[in-house]
Amino acid sequence: MTTTQGSGDIRLVDVSKQFGSSYAVKNVNLTIPHGSYCCLLGPSGCGKTTILRMIAGHETPSAGEIFIGDQMVVGKRPVERGTAMMFQSYALFPHLSILDNVAFYLKMRDVGKTERRERAREMLARVQLEHLKDRMPAQLSGGQQQRVALARSLITNPKVLLLDEPLSALDEFLRLKMREELKRLQNDLGITFVHVTHTQPEAIALADMVVVMDTGRIDQADTANMIFNEPETPYVARFMGGQNVLSGTVASRAADLVRVRAASGALYEARPDKAAKVPAEGAPVSLAVRRDRIALSPRAEGGPVVNAVSGVVEATEYQGTYVKVTIATEDGSIFVANVSDDAYFASPVDTGDAVTARFRPEHLHFLSKVDTGAAGDPYLDAH
Amino acid sequence: MTPSSTNRSGWAAYLQVAPLTLVLICFFAVPVALVVIVSFFRYQMLVGIVPTFTVKNYVDLFTNPTTWTLYASTLKFTLIVLVVTFVLGFWIAYFLVFHIRNLVTAIGLFLVCTVPFWTSNIIRMISWRPVLGREGLINSALQNAGITSQPIDWLLYSDFSVVVAYVHLFTLFMIVPIFNSMARIDKALLEAAIDAGASRFGVIWEVVLPLSKTGIALGALFVVTLVMGDFFVVTVMSGGLSGSATSGIFNDLQFLNYPRAAANAVILLITVLLIAAGIFRLVDVRKELVR
Amino acid sequence: MSASPSYGARPWTFYVLATLFTLFVIFLYGPMISVLVLSFQGPSGSLVFPLREPSLMWFQELFSPRRTGDVAGAFGRSLPLALLVMLMTVLISVTAGFAFRRRFRGSTVIFYMAIASLIVPGLVLSIGTLVTFRYLGLSASWITSGLGAHLSWALPFGLLIMFAVLGRLNPAYEEAAYDLGASRWRTVKDVVVPIVFPGMIAVALFGFTLSYDEFPRSWLTVGTKNTLPLEIWTMTTNVTSPALYALGTVTTIVSFLVIALALSAILLIQRRRSTGK
Known part of the structure; x- marks a missing residue:
C-alpha cells in the first residue's frame, strides 16, 4: 500500500520545455539529493514552476529525462512517481468536506469508507485540524486550508513533496509560522521537499539547496550560504539582494x-x-x-x-x-x-x-x- | 460591500428594480393569477366565460383519459430529451473547456454551437423535412448506398423526428450553463485528483461532475420547461400523430373554451413548477448565480 | 504561468470527443444549410433535393402577398417589435441587475418571480395575457400585449446575463472612481458602463432574437396581425412550395446579420481595450 520505495533523489538531465516557439526551460541539469529541502528561486516567468510541474507529471518535457530514485518518470502518471503536489491555490475540492478531501487518495485506491475516514482522521490530527473534519473548505481560513492541503498530500506517503509557492497566500505572521512548520515537517519525515518561491528570505531560511533561476536557465544551485556569500553570476549577486x-x-x-x-x-x-x-x-x-x-x-x-x-x-x-x-x-x-x-x-x-x-x-x-x-x-x- | 450601500438607503435599489417588477407584475403575475381564477369559472357555449365558481373544468380533465395519455406522452418526451441533451451537453462542454488548449479556439467553437440559437426555431424545425422525409437526404442516401430498398417511414412524422427536433433546438440550453460552470473549475483541482491517483473518468466523476451541478440543474430546468410547454414542435414534427400536454389547451382554445384551457394550463404550470422546485432543492441556483 | 497548457500527446478521449463535436455541428447546421440551398429551387424543383435549375423565383413569390400571405407586413411588425424589446431589455435588466448587487427586502421574491416568468410555459402566459386584456376591455395587439409577453421572457434572460456580468465587476472600480471625485452618475457613465458594455451587447442580442423568433408567447397576444414566426407557422400548413424555404433563408440572413453586428461590436471593443486605443 505504501508508495515509499527507494530514494527520493531527483535528477533532471538536459530537460527542456517548449511552449510554442519559446522555451520555458532550456537544457536544465539538476540533481536534488534525497531527503533535502530544495528551493527553486527566481522571478515569475523564469521556469521554476514549469520544472516543478514536470517533476510532478503535470507537464511533459519537450526533451530530456527526469529520474526520481532510479526510475525514469517521464511519461509516467503522477501517482506512479511517488510525488505529491501542494498547489498554490491549495486546490481543495470545494464540494467535499475536509475529511473527504484528505481521504480522496484512499478513495481512489478503493479503500473502504470506514478505513479511509479513520486514516484521514489520523492525518488531520497530525496537522491539528481533527476538530474541523466536517467543515467545507470555504469555511476555513487560509492557514487552515493550507494545512489541509498538506495533510492531503502527505496521506499519499510520498518520497517527494512538491510545493508551488505554498506560502504566498498567507499573511506575514502565518507565513513565518508555516515556514517553521514546513522545515520541521521535512526534518521529521526525511523526504525530499521541492519548494518553488520568488522570495529570497524564504529560500534562504528553508533550503538545504537553493536553485536560482533566470529565464529558463539555472544560474546557480548551491547551499544558501554559498549562494548568498559567493554568488557565481552578477544576476545571482543582484537577485539575492x-x-x-x-x-x-x-x-x-x-x-x-x-x-x-x-x-x-x-x-x-x-x-x-x-x-x-x-x-x-x-x-x-x-x-x-x-x-x-x-x-x-x-x-x-x-x-x-x-x-x-x-x-x-x-x-x-x-x-x-x-x-x-x-x-x-x-x-x-x-x-x-x-x-x-x-x-x-x-x-x-x-x-x-x-x-x-x-x-x-x-x-x-x-x-x-x-x-x-x-x-x-x-x-x-x-x- | 458596494460603495452605494454605505452611504445610501435602500430606496435606490427599489427604484432600480421598479421597471422590472412592473413588467413582471403586469405581464406575468397578473396573467398567471387570472389563468388560475378563470380555471374555476364556468364555460357556456356562445356566451363564453361565466364567472361562477366551479371545479367542473378540473373534474372534466382528470376524468378524461386523453389528459393522462397526453401527459404521459409529454413526460416520455421530456425524459428522453433530458437524457440526450444532458449527455450531449455535458460532453461537448467538457470537450470545449478541458480539451481545447487555446482559449480563443474554445470560445470560437462555443460560438459555433450557439449561433443557431439566434435563428428562427420554426425554420430550424422545418429544415428537417428535406433531410428526414421519404424523399429526403437520408432516405435517398440509404437507398443509393443499397442499404435499404424502401424509404424508411419513421424518420419523419414520428416520435423519432420529434426527439430529433427537440434535441436540435434545445441542446444549446444544456451546453451554455454547463460550459459556464465548467469554465470556473480551477484546473489545479483536476491535477490534484490525478495526483491522488484518480483515473480520467475518476476525475470526471469525482470532481468535474459535482462541480458542474449548477450548470446541469439550470440546463435541465430550461429543457424540462421548454419541452413540457411545447406544442408546436410535437405537432409539426409528428405530423399531428403525437400530442403534448399543451395540445389539450390548444383544442380548448379552438372552441374558445377559455375556462377549461385555463384549468389545463394550471395543471401544466403546477407540473412544471414541481419539477423546477425539485431541481432547486438539489442545487441552490441563486447562490451560484449571484456569487 | 502555472496554467500553461501541456503540449504532451493528446489523450484518446480527445479524438472521441472531437468526433462527437464535429457530428454535433453537422447535426446543428446540416438541415439549415439544406434549406438554404433548396430555397434557390427552380420552377420544376420540389421541396426536396435535388436542386433543379437554380433561381430566385421563390424569393419573388415570397413578397407577392396574393400567394403566400402578408410576409412583408409581418417583417414590418417583427423588426420594430424586436428592436423595441431589445432596447427595453437592455435598459430594464441592466438597472435591475445593479439593484441585485445589494440585499434588499423583497429581492428574493422578485428574483423568484423572474425565474418563474422564465420557466412558465409560453402558451400559459399567452392565455393569461389575452384574458387580462379581455377583462380590461382592451384588444390584443402586437405592440401592447405582444410587447409585454415578449418582455416577460426576455427580461429574466437579460437579468441572468447581467448577474454573470456584474458578478465579475469588482466593486473596487466604483470605489476608486468615488475616491477620485466622480459623482454617482459619472461613475456609472465613465467607469461601470464601459466595463460591462460587452455584457450589455449580449443582453441586447438576447432581447432582439427572443422577440424576433418567439412563437408561443406571440400566439394569442399579437392580435389580428401576425408577427413573422406566426406567419411562417401559417405558411407551414398552407404553403407547399419552396417559398417556405426562401422565407427561412431570409429570416436566417436577418438573424445572422444581427449576430454578426453584435459579435463584431464586442470584438471591436475588446480589441480597442487590448491595444489601448
Missing part, C-alpha cells in the same frame, strides 16, 4: 593580490580565495561585494583612492538593525551600503550628501561571469 557588482579589466595579477581597473578609472584590489578563477591580465571581470561589508565616510578629496566608490546619497532607509544607504555613483550606477545602526548614528549621512564607500580587498569576490549591464537584467535597479 545583498551584493554590489563592480566591473573592470584585470590590470595585474599576483598570487595574493589582483588589481582590477574600472572604466571610470577607479582601481580595485582583491585577494582571491583559493578556488576563485581569476581571468588573465587584460580580460574583463566582475566582482561582488556584500552590502554589509562597506564603510561610509564623507567624500574624500584629492587623488585616486583604491577600493572606494564615490557618489551622492540618494536615499536612506532605516531597517531596524541597520540602515540601507543608496548611493548614486559618479558613473551613473547604484551602490548600496548596509551600515549598522551604531555606525550610522555615530556619523549620519543624509540625502544629497557626497560620500565615499570603502571596502577591503578580502571582501571582494570574483564572479564567474562578466556583468553585461542592464540589458535583460531587471534586477539591476532593484536595490
Whole structure:
C-alpha cells in the first residue's frame, strides 16, 4: 500500500520545455539529493514552476529525462512517481468536506469508507485540524486550508513533496509560522521537499539547496550560504539582494593580490580565495561585494583612492538593525551600503550628501561571469 | 460591500428594480393569477366565460383519459430529451473547456454551437423535412448506398423526428450553463485528483461532475420547461400523430373554451413548477448565480 | 504561468470527443444549410433535393402577398417589435441587475418571480395575457400585449446575463472612481458602463432574437396581425412550395446579420481595450 520505495533523489538531465516557439526551460541539469529541502528561486516567468510541474507529471518535457530514485518518470502518471503536489491555490475540492478531501487518495485506491475516514482522521490530527473534519473548505481560513492541503498530500506517503509557492497566500505572521512548520515537517519525515518561491528570505531560511533561476536557465544551485556569500553570476549577486557588482579589466595579477581597473578609472584590489578563477591580465571581470561589508565616510578629496566608490546619497532607509544607504555613483550606477545602526548614528549621512564607500580587498569576490549591464537584467535597479 | 450601500438607503435599489417588477407584475403575475381564477369559472357555449365558481373544468380533465395519455406522452418526451441533451451537453462542454488548449479556439467553437440559437426555431424545425422525409437526404442516401430498398417511414412524422427536433433546438440550453460552470473549475483541482491517483473518468466523476451541478440543474430546468410547454414542435414534427400536454389547451382554445384551457394550463404550470422546485432543492441556483 | 497548457500527446478521449463535436455541428447546421440551398429551387424543383435549375423565383413569390400571405407586413411588425424589446431589455435588466448587487427586502421574491416568468410555459402566459386584456376591455395587439409577453421572457434572460456580468465587476472600480471625485452618475457613465458594455451587447442580442423568433408567447397576444414566426407557422400548413424555404433563408440572413453586428461590436471593443486605443 505504501508508495515509499527507494530514494527520493531527483535528477533532471538536459530537460527542456517548449511552449510554442519559446522555451520555458532550456537544457536544465539538476540533481536534488534525497531527503533535502530544495528551493527553486527566481522571478515569475523564469521556469521554476514549469520544472516543478514536470517533476510532478503535470507537464511533459519537450526533451530530456527526469529520474526520481532510479526510475525514469517521464511519461509516467503522477501517482506512479511517488510525488505529491501542494498547489498554490491549495486546490481543495470545494464540494467535499475536509475529511473527504484528505481521504480522496484512499478513495481512489478503493479503500473502504470506514478505513479511509479513520486514516484521514489520523492525518488531520497530525496537522491539528481533527476538530474541523466536517467543515467545507470555504469555511476555513487560509492557514487552515493550507494545512489541509498538506495533510492531503502527505496521506499519499510520498518520497517527494512538491510545493508551488505554498506560502504566498498567507499573511506575514502565518507565513513565518508555516515556514517553521514546513522545515520541521521535512526534518521529521526525511523526504525530499521541492519548494518553488520568488522570495529570497524564504529560500534562504528553508533550503538545504537553493536553485536560482533566470529565464529558463539555472544560474546557480548551491547551499544558501554559498549562494548568498559567493554568488557565481552578477544576476545571482543582484537577485539575492545583498551584493554590489563592480566591473573592470584585470590590470595585474599576483598570487595574493589582483588589481582590477574600472572604466571610470577607479582601481580595485582583491585577494582571491583559493578556488576563485581569476581571468588573465587584460580580460574583463566582475566582482561582488556584500552590502554589509562597506564603510561610509564623507567624500574624500584629492587623488585616486583604491577600493572606494564615490557618489551622492540618494536615499536612506532605516531597517531596524541597520540602515540601507543608496548611493548614486559618479558613473551613473547604484551602490548600496548596509551600515549598522551604531555606525550610522555615530556619523549620519543624509540625502544629497557626497560620500565615499570603502571596502577591503578580502571582501571582494570574483564572479564567474562578466556583468553585461542592464540589458535583460531587471534586477539591476532593484536595490 | 458596494460603495452605494454605505452611504445610501435602500430606496435606490427599489427604484432600480421598479421597471422590472412592473413588467413582471403586469405581464406575468397578473396573467398567471387570472389563468388560475378563470380555471374555476364556468364555460357556456356562445356566451363564453361565466364567472361562477366551479371545479367542473378540473373534474372534466382528470376524468378524461386523453389528459393522462397526453401527459404521459409529454413526460416520455421530456425524459428522453433530458437524457440526450444532458449527455450531449455535458460532453461537448467538457470537450470545449478541458480539451481545447487555446482559449480563443474554445470560445470560437462555443460560438459555433450557439449561433443557431439566434435563428428562427420554426425554420430550424422545418429544415428537417428535406433531410428526414421519404424523399429526403437520408432516405435517398440509404437507398443509393443499397442499404435499404424502401424509404424508411419513421424518420419523419414520428416520435423519432420529434426527439430529433427537440434535441436540435434545445441542446444549446444544456451546453451554455454547463460550459459556464465548467469554465470556473480551477484546473489545479483536476491535477490534484490525478495526483491522488484518480483515473480520467475518476476525475470526471469525482470532481468535474459535482462541480458542474449548477450548470446541469439550470440546463435541465430550461429543457424540462421548454419541452413540457411545447406544442408546436410535437405537432409539426409528428405530423399531428403525437400530442403534448399543451395540445389539450390548444383544442380548448379552438372552441374558445377559455375556462377549461385555463384549468389545463394550471395543471401544466403546477407540473412544471414541481419539477423546477425539485431541481432547486438539489442545487441552490441563486447562490451560484449571484456569487 | 502555472496554467500553461501541456503540449504532451493528446489523450484518446480527445479524438472521441472531437468526433462527437464535429457530428454535433453537422447535426446543428446540416438541415439549415439544406434549406438554404433548396430555397434557390427552380420552377420544376420540389421541396426536396435535388436542386433543379437554380433561381430566385421563390424569393419573388415570397413578397407577392396574393400567394403566400402578408410576409412583408409581418417583417414590418417583427423588426420594430424586436428592436423595441431589445432596447427595453437592455435598459430594464441592466438597472435591475445593479439593484441585485445589494440585499434588499423583497429581492428574493422578485428574483423568484423572474425565474418563474422564465420557466412558465409560453402558451400559459399567452392565455393569461389575452384574458387580462379581455377583462380590461382592451384588444390584443402586437405592440401592447405582444410587447409585454415578449418582455416577460426576455427580461429574466437579460437579468441572468447581467448577474454573470456584474458578478465579475469588482466593486473596487466604483470605489476608486468615488475616491477620485466622480459623482454617482459619472461613475456609472465613465467607469461601470464601459466595463460591462460587452455584457450589455449580449443582453441586447438576447432581447432582439427572443422577440424576433418567439412563437408561443406571440400566439394569442399579437392580435389580428401576425408577427413573422406566426406567419411562417401559417405558411407551414398552407404553403407547399419552396417559398417556405426562401422565407427561412431570409429570416436566417436577418438573424445572422444581427449576430454578426453584435459579435463584431464586442470584438471591436475588446480589441480597442487590448491595444489601448
